[in-house]
Amino acid sequence: MIRILVADAMSEEGLAPLLADPTIEVVQKKVSEVEGELDQFDALLVRSATKVTEQLLQKMTNLKIVGRAGVGVDNIDVDAATRYGVVVINAPNGNTISTAEHTFAMMASLVRRIPQAHISVKSREWNRSAFVGVELFGKHLGIIGFGRIGSEVAKRARAFGMHVHVYDPFLTKARAEKIGVDVCTLDELLAQADIITVHTPLTKETKGLLGPKNLAKTKKGVYLINCARGGIIDEQALIPFLENGHVAGVALDVFEQEPPGDHPLLSFDNVVVTPHLGASTVEAQVNVATQVAEEVLKFLQGKPVTSSINLPTLSKDVYEKIQAFYTLARKMGILASQYMSEPVQEIAITYSGSVADLETTFITRSLLAGFLKPRVASTVNEVNAAMIAKERGIAFSEKFSANGNDYNNTITLTVYGENKTFTMKGTHIAHYGDRIVHFNGFAIDFAPEGHLLYIQHHDKPGMIGKVGNILGAHQVNIATMQVGRQEVGGKAIMMLSLDKPLDDALVETLEQISDIDAVKKLEV
Ligand SMILES: NC(=O)c1ccc[n+]([C@@H]2O[C@H](COP(=O)([O-])OP(=O)(O)OC[C@H]3O[C@@H](n4cnc5c(N)ncnc54)[C@H](O)[C@@H]3O)[C@@H](O)[C@H]2O)c1
Numbered sequence: 001m002i003r004i005l006v007a008d009a010m011s012e013e014g015l016a017p018l019l020a021d022p023t024i025e026v027v028q029k030k031v032s033e034v035e036g037e038l039d040q041f042d043a044l045l046v047r048s049a050t051k052v053t054e055q056l057l058q059k060m061t062n063l064k065i066v067g068r069a070g071v072g073v074d075n076i077d078v079d080a081a082t083r084y085g086v087v088v089i090n091a092p093n094g095n096t097i098s099t100a101e102h103t104f105a106m107m108a109s110l111v112r113r114i115p116q117a118h119i120s121v122k123s124r125e126w127n128r129s130a131f132v133g134v135e136l137f138g139k140h141l142g143i144i145g146f147g148r149i150g151s152e153v154a155k156r157a158r159a160f161g162m163h164v165h166v167y168d169p170f171l172t173k174a175r176a177e178k179i180g181v182d183v184c185t186l187d188e189l190l191a192q193a194d195i196i197t198v199h200t201p202l203t204k205e206t207k208g209l210l211g212p213k214n215l216a217k218t219k220k221g222v223y224l225i226n227c228a229r230g231g232i233i234d235e236q237a238l239i240p241f242l243e244n245g246h247v248a249g250v251a252l253d254v255f256e257q258e259p260p261g262d263h264p265l266l267s268f269d270n271v272v273v274t275p276h277l278g279a280s281t282v283e284a285q286v287n288v289a290t291q292v293a294e295e296v297l298k299f300l301q302g303k304p305v306t307s308s309i310n311l312p313t314l315s316k317d318v319y320e321k322i323q324a325f326y327t328l329a330r331k332m333g334i335l336a337s338q339y340m341s342e343p344v345q346e347i348a349i350t351y352s353g354s355v356a357d358l359e360t361t362f363i364t365r366s367l368l369a370g371f372l373k374p375r376v377a378s379t380v381n382e383v384n385a386a387m388i389a390k391e392r393g394i395a396f397s398e399k400f401s402a403n404g405n406d407y408n409n410t411i412t413l414t415v416y417g418e419n420k421t422f423t424m425k426g427t428h429i430a431h432y433g434d435r436i437v438h439f440n441g442f443a444i445d446f447a448p449e450g451h452l453l454y455i456q457h458h459d460k461p462g463m464i465g466k467v468g469n470i471l472g473a474h475q476v477n478i479a480t481m482q483v484g485r486q487e488v489g490g491k492a493i494m495m496l497s498l499d500k501p502l503d504d505a506l507v508e509t510l511e512q513i514s515d516i517d518a519v520k521k522l523e524v
């Protein structure tokens, strides 16, 4: 039974695909309520309240995926999740409209002083002259960060007759032209805008982006809005600008600390605040919960996910094309790791023929994960394989060649160890399966599956019989046997596929046979 912990409040309608699956148990409780059973969950779903820290990840030893029902993953230690091989996904666009609309609601509230007027009327006052606002029509709106939400805000601003100026260092000219916005530098935006709204992620570049220096470059009487992340507008820096009237008003949905407690900004009459409500609409909550539930379900069924933060994103089409090579590469990694039972410094992979045209990042990670698995005590998978290889000083590289070496496709793997170098070549043949066609310098043809026994010997009559007799005497049945040699009478190999794993004692017995140089059990 798969167990999923839903640690923050989420739409039941959105969770329906998980709730309806009889193989899944969904537990809707806070982390603190399930402390004793944290090691039993396969998936964790959160919004922004639950902090997915390294300590929590350490306790959730069976965890495979964290789903964030929303955009920002700043409440998740993604680096730690990656180290532990836990996939992190989010729901990147389910709450875009909701947050863009909230930004507009904040903008209107700010310039028409709606919250202040509301409180006044509720206090039984009728003071119309105290709440004279300004129009949005004809005003210059500066949008910092022109992604999903920023661009939806721009569309609405144009409908209100506003002039839109955009600053986003990662915005391509083509996209800006397509949307028809005035792209400018940050300084130009600060100098022109009557209202500034921020829609960037919180990064080390955007933290305090609107701090003392940049606030001083804004127009006198500017309005500021932050419905993105607390800290993009420096809260402390705002105070003198509000006190001296340079900033006419601020609308904040997000805070550096949430909840903000008794924050000095809350004492200003012209600071309008909401408790992180950008995504809080029925529609957005159904959208994000549905997106994240569907993605988690796909992941747990072994299908590709499209909104991963720490895995390369794959479309269904791409996944279907690479799936066979992904499996072949994993098996090659497992085989190579067992064969090279010594420290390795480098893994070189060459993709040739049709596989060279595919998205190979995932295939390489699969090979690395297969290689590292027998060597690493903790979880290793496509999420953390590259990171673990790096940590252990194993360099890896990819090369590509149009020529498939007599096959439609091949993956060639070379592992450089402290004492030796090992090479293997594999291919995938449609409707037939995976084959290893080159192993340790020998041309051969075997399926990388099950209990394999590699024997390196001298090419002499009777070798197969000797091995067969010993295995037969110990009731070990040989399912298939492939042989290869470099030259007549020279070095040769046998690759046997057995019906059961071999005892170490039997391996030692086989090693005693004269003219046998090496015997290795390989389990795939
Ligand atoms: N208040 C809420 O409830 C709520 C809801 C959803 C999203 N958010 C937040 O809103 C923000 C925007 O979300 P989105 O979905 O539009 O994200 P997005 O990734 O689509 O857009 C972010 C944009 O910021 C730009 N950017 C990055 N660094 C920048 C910099 N230094 N200067 C200027 N631009 C920069 C990027 O190029 C990108 O275009 C995020 O912080 C997200 O967490 C808040």
Ligand SMILES: O=C(O)CC[C@@H](O)C(=O)O
Binding pocket: 047, 048, 069, 070, 071, 072, 073, 095, 276, 278, 279, 280
């Ligand atoms: O979960 C929420 O309500 C907030 C979501 C929002 O901050 C986000 O980044 O998607």
